[in-house]
Amino acid sequence: MNRLSDTPTEIPDELYDMCGQARRVVVLTGAGMSAESGVPTFRDPIDGLWENFEPEQLVSVEGWRTDPGTVWAWHLWFAALISKCSPNPGHRALGRWARTWQRREAGTVEVITQNIDDLHERAGLIPISHLHGSITTFLCSQCGAKAQSVLSYPKEPSAHIMPPRCPVCGGYIRPAVTWFGEELPRKDIDAAVEAAMGCDLMLVVGTSGTVHPAAGLPRLAAGRGVPIIEINPRDTALTHDMDIVWRESAAVALPALVDGVLGDHE
Numbered sequence: 001m002n003r004l005s006d007t008p009t010e011i012p013d014e015l016y017d018m019c020g021q022a023r024r025v026v027v028l029t030g031a032g033m034s035a036e037s038g039v040p041t042f043r044d045p046i047d048g049l050w051e052n053f054e055p056e057q058l059v060s061v062e063g064w065r066t067d068p069g070t071v072w073a074w075h076l077w078f079a080a081l082i083s084k085c086s087p088n089p090g091h092r093a094l095g096r097w098a099r100t101w102q103r104r105e106a107g108t109v110e111v112i113t114q115n116i117d118d119l120h121e122r123a124g125l126i127p128i129s130h131l132h133g134s135i136t137t138f139l140c141s142q143c144g145a146k147a148q149s150v151l152s153y154p155k156e157p158s159a160h161i162m163p164p165r166c167p168v169c170g171g172y173i174r175p176a177v178t179w180f181g182e183e184l185p186r187k188d189i190d191a192a193v194e195a196a197m198g199c200d201l202m203l204v205v206g207t208s209g210t211v212h213p214a215a216g217l218p219r220l221a222a223g224r225g226v227p228i229i230e231i232n233p234r235d236t237a238l239t240h241d242m243d244i245v246w247r248e249s250a251a252v253a254l255p256a257l258v259d260g261v262l263g264d265h266e
């Protein structure tokens, strides 16, 4: 493994060569991708209203069953926070890379994200797979009807808010995210596995590699001899499988890499 250590934004020729030779790049993103936009990761200390809760309680089927008011209040708070954040230079760099390669017919850049925010979309790149769903979409937990109109953010975050009722069947409204204890959306899993099996380079950005099955995707690609590269300021559960480890943040590394690969600015 080639570990790029302490020199921020130092990009090895090897990585340029890999990107130059690739025709289908897949980028797997996790919570660290959006950290510099101001969206906290689950490993960041949670303070205020939620400090006594484990993330697993707030984003689990069990939590929803036993305490829907707390789970709903947390999701409203998180959705409101995301609505005030903007894509960071890392999101924008990936969008630029994908658009430029498409225009030049040089190859494809696809994103598989574990994030439930919409910051890739707002940077002009629609992920081929939203493995854990989306917190910007709401539906009925009983009949599945879409329920955007029932949503309103409280002025002040509150620790407990009961979810609104579905206008069709009276069931509770929930966000269209996948909680611990639920199956991942089939189409997103299928798209992610197909991409891992079809790519010729995989970048793994800002994920701790502890949430499965997403964490298994880099190994699928590596098993076919595809180079896998980690961009993350810290070691992760995936680090020792990597061909290259770049200890840099997403918003610094990705613009530097993409500018270098494209050879100019769009």
Ligand code: NAD
Pocket (backbone or CB within 6 Å): 029, 030, 031, 032, 033, 034, 035, 036, 039, 040, 041, 042, 043, 044, 114, 115, 116, 117, 132, 205, 206, 207, 208, 209, 210, 211, 231, 232, 233, 234, 235, 236, 248, 249, 250, 251
């Ligand atoms: P995680 O919280 O387990 O780990 C975050 C990873 O990001 C860590 O490895 C950390 O070192 C790294 N990181 C922190 N700052 C970074 C930066 N600036 N640049 C690059 N990397 C950085 O995240 P996970 O692996 O995605 O798993 C947690 C689950 O929580 C996911 O399923 C995800 O859906 C959900 N989640 C989503 C969001 C979001 O949508 N933005 C935020 C928090 C959690």
Ligand code: ZN
Pocket (backbone or CB within 6 Å): 140, 141, 142, 143, 144, 145, 166, 167, 168, 169, 170, 171
């Ligand atoms: Zn309903």
